[in-house]
Amino acid sequence: MRGQDMTAPHDRPAADYRADADTLLVARPVAGGAPELFLALRADGGITAFNGHVDLGTGIRTALAQIVAEELSAPFERVTMVLGSTAATPNQGPTIASETIQVAAVPLRQAAATARAFLVDEAAQRLSCPPGALHLEDGVVRAAEGDNLFVTVGELIAGRAIRLALDPQAPLKPSAAYTLVGRAQPRSDISAKATGTFQYVHDVRVPGMVHGRVVRPPHAGFDLGPHVGASLISVDRASVADIAGLIDVVVIGDFVGVVATREENAVAAMRQLKVAWRTPPRIPDLNAPEAPLRDNPSTARVLADRGNVGRALDAAPGAMERTYVWPYQMHGSIGPSCAVAEWQDEGLTVWSGTQNPFPMRRDLSRLLDLPEERIVVERLEAAGCYGRNCADDVTADAALLSRAVGRPVRVQLTREQEHGWEPKGAAQVIDVRGALDAEGGPAAYDFETRYPSNLAPTLALVLTGKVPPVADVAQMGDRTAIPPYAISNLRVTVHDMPPIARASWFRGVSAMPNSFAHESFIDELASAAGVDPIEYRLRYLTDPRAIDLVRAVAERAKWQPHTGPFSHGQAGDILYGRGFAYAVYIHGTFPGTAAAWAAWVADVAVNKVTGEIALTRVICGQDTGQVVNPDGVRHQIHGNVIQSTSRVLKEEVRFSQTAVASLEWGAYPLITFPEVPDIDVLMIPRPDEPPLGAGESASVPSAAAIANAVFDATGIRFRELPLTPEKVRAALNPLTPPASAAQEEKKPARRGWAWPFAGVLCGALAAGAALLPWRAPIAPVSAMGGDVFSSAAIERGRLAAAAGACNVCHVGADGTAFAGGRPLETPFGTVYASNITPDRAAGIGSWSYRAFERAMRQGIRRDGRHLYPAHPYTSFAKADERDIQGLYAYLATQASSPVAAPETRLRFPFSLRPLMAGWNALFLSSAAAPADPARSAEWNRGAELVEGLGHCAACHSPRNALGAEKTGAAHLAGGFADGWHAPALSSASRAPVGWTETALYDYLRTGRSADHGAAAGPMAHVVESLGPLPDADIRAMATYLASLNTATPARDASAVIAASETAATRAAMAEPVGARLFEGACAACHGAGTRLPSLALNSNLHANQPTNVLAALRAGIAAPAGEPDETMAMPSFDASLDQRALGDLLRYLRARFAPERAPWQNLSDAIASARNAPGP
Amino acid sequence: MTASTILCVNGRHVTVEADSKTPLLYVLRNDLGLNGPKYGCGLGECGACAVLIGDRAARSCTVPIGAVKTRPITTLEGLGTERDPHPVQAAFIAHQAAQCGYCLNGMIIATVALLRANLHPAEAEIRQALRHHLCRCGTHIEILAAVRAAAAPADTGDRTRGDRTCGDRT
């Protein structure tokens, strides 16, 4: 089956339209170039309209089609929009959401009016009547309704190729006659999007397409400075040589990419490729952006200087100086950027989600030294981005990879790459000095704003060295920098400066922070003057449309005038408050153009204990001028309110010392459904005013409205975003010391099994060895005799192999059963599992049964050399003879693998195999498995399996300094396997709930127990291996194991879970960052109400060391093998959580899910050593 | 290691040649051309890749194809078509519940799973069910309206519709 397979779209080039017969085209002449096509009418009634902007997911396609259909009085369905294609559409610059309707739609409307005027004139001639008496309606030009004097547009166009120049003076249809514009128009794309047939750029497929991934340098999110493009030391191509279907590893300067036939293999190559980079330089601490922005060299630009600010401030008593700080934020598209490129002899075609098809083409031309005419940029929708994300970067990446491999390549960035490298919304710092005059009015207002530039170059250009990594300074900090109030002594200064982190424009660029300052400060002035904040604003607003809007919103909200905070009271720990803010978004080059006016009334509830702010309701009013599609505008307002609320309450990028550290959604949380406020939208009807951009305006007042509401609730002004609970709590309870759960006691602790005194042990081993003769080789046999064993013996062997989980260790690197080669990390060095297939040279094909049995039970190879006790012969010594025979028979029937396993080379003195003879003398006991006639047969069978073939002790018993399993009370008291802690099965268990026989059975059979969680790491493979064993054997193992543990407190699961629920608030208060990481990264599966057992039941969170939690986060956990209901695996978070994030998360997990246990000690050491261990 | 895996997708058996650890998401998109499920994070965090496995929503970016076995998988495409949308899809279309729409797959799948388990969820249950489905565009209001409509007691459409088995159809 192949579903709706989508192939790549190719927009018809404009030249093809020009060659069409039976068409009317309207184009705008361009000096020295081909005219820009805006409109094509066909004789069959079809209408195609062209716009250089693109649809960023806001439904602008629908609104533009409405405008064209309206102007031509045609049904909406007739109009097809072609947006942002370099092949077909005019170049109208980058898409800035607020400009499409306001600016870019203007020539489109004029083109339609040009066509209408022409058609009416033509009809007038044919019908011999004055054009003024005719009108165009639904493809027909006629005098009056029902008049039989008419001519159709088709008749006027047929047989002709009408080519009109766009007439900017063509009379436009009066808005009173509108029937489409201003009416809700369902968007044309949603039914396709809801059924999976819409084609996003991510869905493009080109015949022969292969998959690429990129590997980025370590300075994520920073693209300036001499190290950029000069950080690569080496790429080890051999490190990915084993990846199936790998086509190429492409290295150009610091650009590194891999290409493979299948996507998952490209992902594997990306993860596995060994790349050495220079250590990136340290960056200033952008987690607290105020100082770095002040330190960044800047150029002051005075935008306004009225009256005499200095003198007025000096003269006024009690001048207020305030600083507002806006953090770095992310566009945070839900779909990481993706592109497809096809390099051919004739040139390059890219399918891209770029906002800027024409600048993109210019960049590609520069990157590839290819003339622009030979590049086509096909633009498709991507995930909503609200500014420039990595769409351009990935387009260039795909082009480089396609050129290198000569095939169409699709490149999908990972979540971590998009988070790390997307150009951020810049931080901003604003200082305001102001004072009241004698009447309480604003005596002076001195506003200074600092905005790092946002012109991030397309990444491949700097990585490949095509463009030098030097900063450009843009003048973009000036949006809505002029306050809307009449203030006679006013100075406004913007400090233009180069970027620090990689940045681009993001919704409400610079206007949102500037308005946060204006509208917070005016609120503060109102309080100081003892005037209601809305009343105060109305006194000094001059713009009549602003005044109308503010009044209308106040009325809709039933605003109760008040002159100080606490107007809404409190209930218990919850403080209520209401705030107001107003702004008009000014965009474009200063002094700029106004987009829609917007005003907010925000209602908040603040928990004074936890500091959490709930935004419960927003009344948002907007004056958009003429509204093209009211539903579209309403949805835009909802979207702006929700997104800006998320930004104000939750969002800030975290940085390490060298790079962006927020690499997934836990570290950069977005608003979630339970947090979404009620929104009441008020649209001011202005049908006769020109339409205004509605894409960003409603975001602009958000921060101040919410901060003002929090002031009303708490009496405290917050001037730094985001308004996280810890920030609010710290301000509310300044005397409460920070919670202490995070404090780690520093106490030198070493892992118990670290290697002690080699010399002494060496002596002990040698002494043992001296007592024993060298073991003789056993003569080789010509074959194991695979064909002579009974099927019963082979079957017994199959089950024995399952019980012994032989293939868990002996599996081949490529998955071939029993082929060996797997490295097993032991405290003494790496032991490679041997090849135990019947191959004579590489495997055990020349071993007689006696040799095999000796190896199994005594750890001596056929050639007389000793095996290391990573091979659990001490356990197998206890196994039933018939099982060992069966195993021999079973292995003899397996496929041979000729690949020899690598030679094990341990550290001295363990490198001396003969010493193992001494070891055996000390530790190899010939005792049989425990047997107790007084116990049930089931128990005895279980004992045989657990202590014999199952060799549970090999991992679950601690080992002494010589690597031998400890016995007695230490037997099964917890050990290590492959970097994982194997928890105690004895009374030493740390499990919060006792392991019952049922729980053990479920766990061994399905890989999951409701009261304990899932098997992970090596244990997951063991459970898988146990699959063939009959239920009775599993039951027997459970019976025996349950009998071992008599000491675990008999708490039931619900009590343990209840304790963790009780601890949740305290844990979140102590570890707010960890709590957010958990919520964003873990809680989708491990949160309340999910099906997985609570982590409170998971022994690993109660263990003395975080070993297994770290191992699980690093390597992930396979989907449970035998669980009927579960198919999801736990992914690896190795690439997305850095050392600091892991620390935050672990501290939270411990405090939340094991509240009775002490915090883990020396966490940073544990994390560092886990991260330094060999790859997951 | 590449092997043949038989999956039951949208009521049909399909055979794919891929490593058993391959995320189901890649197989659905690349081998079966089913573009409804989207790549959003690969970490199980955002919900963009959701599919139904049996009656429950699963995040296909973290489902290895080898773990699926015979369980029936339903993608957005398997719920309904533009001409004949599933009632939940119809509610999303009627409420214009998309801006960019990239998150829509997950929202619809999660809603179908919710309604299969709980025919008339309360507001808080709806919000909780969608809690770990992220939307950057702020389409939450429209999405909630769509889910409420699909869950409204008056709605008698077959919200539990969808292929649950592969039967003999191949």
Ligand code: FES
């Ligand atoms: S892509 Fe699967 S949950 Fe985000």
Ligand code: FES
């Ligand atoms: S509609 Fe764009 S992410 Fe939800």
